[in-house]
Amino acid sequence: MQFRLALAEDLTVLSLALTLVIVSAWLGFALYELFNRRVRSLSLWLSVVLATVGILAVLLRPVRVQSRSRFVGARVAVLLDRSRRLLLPDEGSTREDRLRQIVKQLSQRFQGARLSFWGFAEGELTPFSPDSPKSPQKDESDLQDALRQLSRAAGERPQSVIVVSDGRFVRPSNEASDEELQRLLGSLKAPLHAVAVSQRAPRDAAVRAVHNAGAAVAHQPLALNLEVSCSGGLECGELPVVVRELRQGEQSAELAAGKVDLRDKESARLELQITLERAGTRLVEVAITPPEGDEVPDNDRRILTFNVARERVRLLHVAGRPTYDVRSLRTWLKANESVDLVAFFILRTRQSTPMTLRESDELALIPFPVHDLFTEHLPSFDAVVLQDIDAVTYELAQYLPAVERYVQRGGGIIMVGGPSSFAGGGYAGSSLERVMPAGMGDPNRPYDLAEFFPRYTDAGRAAPVLGSLRDLISEDLPKMVGSNLLGPPRDGAIVLWEHPARRVGEAAMPVLSLSDAGDGRSVALSVDGTHQLAFSEFAERTAGRAYGALWDGLLGWLMRDPRYEAARVELTRPCIAGEPAELRLTPLPGASGPVELEIEALGRSSNKIVRRAALPPSGPVLLEPGSLEPGGYSAKVRVGQAPATRFDFACERGGVAFSDSRPDTQRLQRLARLGGGQYVDRERVSQLPVPAPTEVATERESAPLLPQWLWALLAALGLGWHWIERRRAGLA
Numbered sequence: 001m002q003f004r005l006a007l008a009e010d011l012t013v014l015s016l017a018l019t020l021v022i023v024s025a026w027l028g029f030a031l032y033e034l035f036n037r038r039v040r041s042l043s044l045w046l047s048v049v050l051a052t053v054g055i056l057a058v059l060l061r062p063v064r065v066q067s068r069s070r071f072v073g074a075r076v077a078v079l080l081d082r083s084r085r086l087l088l089p090d091e092g093s094t095r096e097d098r099l100r101q102i103v104k105q106l107s108q109r110f111q112g113a114r115l116s117f118w119g120f121a122e123g124e125l126t127p128f129s130p131d132s133p134k135s136p137q138k139d140e141s142d143l144q145d146a147l148r149q150l151s152r153a154a155g156e157r158p159q160s161v162i163v164v165s166d167g168r169f170v171r172p173s174n175e176a177s178d179e180e181l182q183r184l185l186g187s188l189k190a191p192l193h194a195v196a197v198s199q200r201a202p203r204d205a206a207v208r209a210v211h212n213a214g215a216a217v218a219h220q221p222l223a224l225n226l227e228v229s230c231s232g233g234l235e236c237g238e239l240p241v242v243v244r245e246l247r248q249g250e251q252s253a254e255l256a257a258g259k260v261d262l263r264d265k266e267s268a269r270l271e272l273q274i275t276l277e278r279a280g281t282r283l284v285e286v287a288i289t290p291p292e293g294d295e296v297p298d299n300d301r302r303i304l305t306f307n308v309a310r311e312r313v314r315l316l317h318v319a320g321r322p323t324y325d326v327r328s329l330r331t332w333l334k335a336n337e338s339v340d341l342v343a344f345f346i347l348r349t350r351q352s353t354p355m356t357l358r359e360s361d362e363l364a365l366i367p368f369p370v371h372d373l374f375t376e377h378l379p380s381f382d383a384v385v386l387q388d389i390d391a392v393t394y395e396l397a398q399y400l401p402a403v404e405r406y407v408q409r410g411g412g413i414i415m416v417g418g419p420s421s422f423a424g425g426g427y428a429g430s431s432l433e434r435v436m437p438a439g440m441g442d443p444n445r446p447y448d449l450a451e452f453f454p455r456y457t458d459a460g461r462a463a464p465v466l467g468s469l470r471d472l473i474s475e476d477l478p479k480m481v482g483s484n485l486l487g488p489p490r491d492g493a494i495v496l497w498e499h500p501a502r503r504v505g506e507a508a509m510p511v512l513s514l515s516d517a518g519d520g521r522s523v524a525l526s527v528d529g530t531h532q533l534a535f536s537e538f539a540e541r542t543a544g545r546a547y548g549a550l551w552d553g554l555l556g557w558l559m560r561d562p563r564y565e566a567a568r569v570e571l572t573r574p575c576i577a578g579e580p581a582e583l584r585l586t587p588l589p590g591a592s593g594p595v596e597l598e599i600e601a602l603g604r605s606s607n608k609i610v611r612r613a614a615l616p617p618s619g620p621v622l623l624e625p626g627s628l629e630p631g632g633y634s635a636k637v638r639v640g641q642a643p644a645t646r647f648d649f650a651c652e653r654g655g656v657a658f659s660d661s662r663p664d665t666q667r668l669q670r671l672a673r674l675g676g677g678q679y680v681d682r683e684r685v686s687q688l689p690v691p692a693p694t695e696v697a698t699e700r701e702s703a704p705l706l707p708q709w710l711w712a713l714l715a716a717l718g719l720g721w722h723w724i725e726r727r728r729a730g731l732a
Contacts, residue, residue, distance in 0.1 A: 019059045027052050047722035054715025062705045073113035074691035077150055077158040078106060080128050081165035081197070082119040083141040084576070084657035089295055090198045095166055096135060098197045098682055102164050103130045105685040106195075113690060116158075120146035137579065139656045143671075144171035144184060151187040159691040161188055163671065164195045167664035174667060178674060185675040192675030193688055194668035199681055201662040203232035205239060205290040206299040208267060208659050216306040218279040219314065219380055228260045228288055229267040231662050232295070236262035239288050243274055246283040246303070246602040246632035249408050249518035255284070277379050278410035278519070279310040280560045281648045283602065283632040299658040303632055303650035312340040313559055316373065316381045318396075319345035320389035320420045328531035329387065329416070332551060339555075342381070344368060346394065374399035378406050383558050388418025388528060392426035400432040407435040408518030412558035418528040419447060422484040435517035437494070438510045438524045439487020449482040452500055454511045454527070459641035460496035464588060465514070465557040465564045468549040472542045478532040480511075486526050489513055494643045514557065514643060516636065521558050557643070566591060566642035569635060572622070575651035577630040583647070585621040585637050593640020597623045602632035602648070615639060 030048050080103070086096040107115060107130070117128040121138030125146055143163065150161065172181060185192055209227040216222050224243065230236035238259045244252040255274040262268055276282050287301035294300065317333060319326040322345055333341045346368065374396070378384075384403065391397040407413050415421055415436065424446030427433060433440050454477045460466055461475070477497070488504045489495050493515035495508075502509035514523045532538055534547035557564040572582040585595060592615065599609040609625045623637070628651045636644040665679075672679035680687055 044725040051718035054718040057711040074159040082121040140170040167668040191677040193677035194672040201232040202295040203234040204296040230262040298653035317343040319387040325528040383412035387416040390420040407520040410519040414523040437513040437515035454497040465553040478538040484526040569647035
């Protein structure tokens with residue numbers, strides 16, 4: 001129980017101010033008069049005091065307050081680092097385990113205080129429960145943003161702030177000045193203490209950073225600036241560094257290699273040049289060979305994602321004879337400014353009579369450079385079009401294994417029909433057949449001359465690759481004179497057009513089909529009459545624009561143009577090995593049917609993860625393949641009958657968070673010093689000061705110190721006595 005004096009509770013600030021001004025003016029005048037007249041009457045002086053007290057008591061009405069109080073612990077905010085760096089090893093344990101031990105120590109040390117634990121990394125502060133098994137899941141820790149959020153939070157302000165971390169923040173940086181840090185810490189209006197979860201850097205060789213100068217463009221050299229580190233007392237010497245491209249269906253391809261000298265140095269830089277031959281999303285691995293004793297193997301390699309652009313599509317067009325279809329395609333490709341075309345077509349066959357001195361002379365400005373094209377220069381092309389060319393006659397057959405490898409490694413191929421295409425050109429049974437979307441057919445009966453109208457399949461109606469063509473001519477197609485006789489579609493292939501009469505087994509024979517093949521894509525078109533979309537009575541309906549719509553779609557799909565993919569696929573968050581991954585599929589408008597996800601590790605892998613889901617009426621679809629091991633992955637998502645959309649992504653154990661494993665205790669010490677707090681390690685948590693408890697009133701009663709009439713009587717007596725004493729002193 002406590003007692004104290006107070007003023008009347010209904011007094012306003014204005015009335016209190018006026019009272020003090022009036023009484024002060026009166027008292028000042030009285031004292032001035034007494035001093036000026038040199039009055040020495042003690043009773044007159046006492047009358048002034050009594051009158052002043054009486055007037056103040058009447059106006060201010062003092063009360064007697066009786067209250068019951070209790071003390072509660074001070075509010076203490078604890079900010080806990082939730083970056084994945086906390087998963088780094090620390091003397092037989094991890095920094096995360098050390099952090100949880102510190103949380104227990106803080107709970108004991110501040111037993112009487114009101115502790116609130118908050119996790120900080122990137123984004124919003126999140127409540128932390130010591131009993132929660134959830135591990136850190138963010139790449140970086142932004143203490144600057146966390147302190148600003150804490151200072152702007154509504155409610156009671158903390159009387160003390162404690163930061164528990166290894167000090168390796170993205171903000172505030174080491175370059176921040178003392179003035180900047182003091183402004184930041186001053187907004188807390190409370191001391192800031194720092195606790196280091198670790199003071200020892202692990203013995204670690206790491207790929208600390210990878211920077212590239214400029215954008216990645218297909219077929220053009222790209223400079224990679226690598227920073228490799230060696231810390232914690234590890235003896236590294238010269239470390240081999242290798243850069244590889246991760247590819248589907250085959251071993252990774254080495255792009256560059258070198259050595260970095262770390263003798264007597266903690267870090268060193270190395271510049272390597274790489275050339276990525278294929279556009280689109282490419283995964284590049286940068287790896288070092290660490291010395292013995294490396295305690296953090298997860299940062300010995302980094303997997304980087306490059307969105308490789310192309311200045312122009314570099315296309316090789318090889319044709320066996322100058323037919324209408326060949327000329328139409330070549331003319332369209334030459335007129336397309338986005339295509340860098342290299343075209344060869346044969347003016348005569350081996351059976352032609354050239355009327356030259358020697359039968360072997362060719363009617364061309366240069367010989368057909370089949371060897372150079374399909375060995376030395378083949379990787380430089382984005383796609384190859386083989387149109388009505390005999391592989392045996394023109395010595396192409398021996399290079400078909402190279403073309404197959406080219407497609408498997410990310411190239412594109414289109415085979416267009418004609419008497420010398422597919423089985424009629426000696427391709428049946430070749431290695432190239434393994435990457436085509438349909439079988440090459442029977443060499444004994446390679447083609448059929450019967451006229452027909454190609455027919456759309458359900459997949460053809462749904463495929464964006466033919467969307468522009470359907471917008472122009474709906475599902476009408478011109479009459480085709482003959483077709484190559486193809487075999488059944490390969491597993492995973494999509495048939496867009498089919499023959500209305502010809503059957504392959506129980507299904508209609510494919511006319512236009514496409515498929516993924518390893519890292520590349522392939523298209524099979526069994527007719528040589530698409531030129532009728534450009535010039536014919538049928539073409540008059542669209543002024544020939546349907547021809548460009550067809551080939552724009554086929555070439556765009558081959559080059560993985562997003563406009564011709566059936567959906568957009570992306571990660572909802574970075575993929576971390578050992579943690580559940582999540583993909584978001586956004587289908588194009590009008591898509592229908594079930595969703596199937598197939599994930600396969602890049603390289604020679606036979607294991608596949610398959611997930612299926614129903615397509616909702618609207619909005620994206622979330623697909624969860626589960627936890628993945630470190631490495632590169634290729635996800636293929638198919639919506640209904642539409643062609644699959646491919647999405648390549650990397651999954652790392654630590655990623656950016658593990659790139660620099662050293663704790664930064666100096667930054668923690670600096671923050672504590674400028675924040676008016678203390679810096680301690682986990683062994684000295686008990687030395688942190690505990691703020692004083694806060695007093696809380698639980699019961700309060702007030703009563704007038706004296707009745708109001710008694711204060712008025714006292715004021716009247718004081719004023720009367722003062723008047724009498726003034727008369728006696730001759731002041732009246």
